[in-house]
Amino acid sequence: MMRKHTRLIGWAAAVVVIIGFCQLGRWQLQRMHEKQALLDQQLPARAQTLGLADAQAAPPQLRWVEDHGSFLPGTLLLDNQTREGRAGIKVYQPFRSDGGAVVLVDLGWLPMPADRTLPTITPRDGAARIAGLLAPPPATGIALGLALAPAPQPGVWLANRMPPGEVAATLSLPPRSLRSAVLRLDPALPGGYARDLDLLPNTMPPSRHLGYAVQWFALALTVLIVALILEWRSRRRSPR
Template structure:
């Protein structure tokens, strides 16, 4: 290539290392996009799947699937927890959780009743009474919401009135607050058009959906190409000026 000066080994190695790093990052982003799309497909399939035996997944939920289960039990109707999380509604609101005493079982199951929209004020929404009779419930057996950064410590232990409000939900803290053992996951009830609660079975990938992973992958691949182009531009032979000619 007469138009290209021979680059130094250092320039070649630096460009190769940078390009390989950018390509690796791009491939990783594509892999993450594929992973999340697979999770979304399995999640959607679980919503219409036949209910599984709860005892089979209660203590060891499947790591590669979302289990839809059916349970029988009675609500502890006076022991409600409100997760202050206005992600569904611009007016704010709370996600409501209720412990369920299963039939012939000492361990409690925390039930996600759904999201209750706010009323535009700082006051908690009015909660409808829960049934006190034995209930047959169906829903997805899901990990509890992440606790995030626990500012201020355990808020449940400082409250004496029910329902109790928290900005994060920790199964261990709820268990200690109730003085009873809890199952590790929560039951997210199936959608019910007649319920006052908003029940949307969605995974929160809004911060980083699969499409954004692919956009970042394109960006990393562009950086790899740019590293090669910069090497070529910096080592391009310049046309000889009249003063350089014999």
């Protein structure tokens, strides 16, 4: 009786572990498909140019935007952004088009020194023409601590993440005026800092997610095989 009870507990534990590994594998596959779908949108997005307001009103996907307007006061420095293996920050500034649409513009990347002294930022101001890719913001990891903290330089905030509502309130923008998508400024335009149109900075490519999914499913299969072997051995040892 005790042996049968132990076997049931063992199988219950094995089933729980197998289901957990399979769920992790499914999650990795889901992330792979999401990222591949994003990459697949990049070329079609360049084929059609929209104004900022039209791009924001369209269904959420990559859009190539060209518009005219003015940069607004306030600068965000998004922390924990890597480029070519170096740690740094991304510089964002709000922009309002002549049609009234508002977006955070990615002005580029700056290195963060070892002592984490924030660089002095020269904000953009006045009328400007923008062009770039309207895209999701960079990945920022687990949401811990404050989203925004004031930097020593007036009008500059260090950001761990950029929730649109909090950013709008911090930058004294009208409520709900900001969307989650940001404008990845065309690297060919003058001004700003080091930048590109890489859609998956600081994150894994689809192929890496596939590799991890295979590993999780393989672990689930391994647990099942081990459980079957143990069950077979237990039955052989049981008195007939």
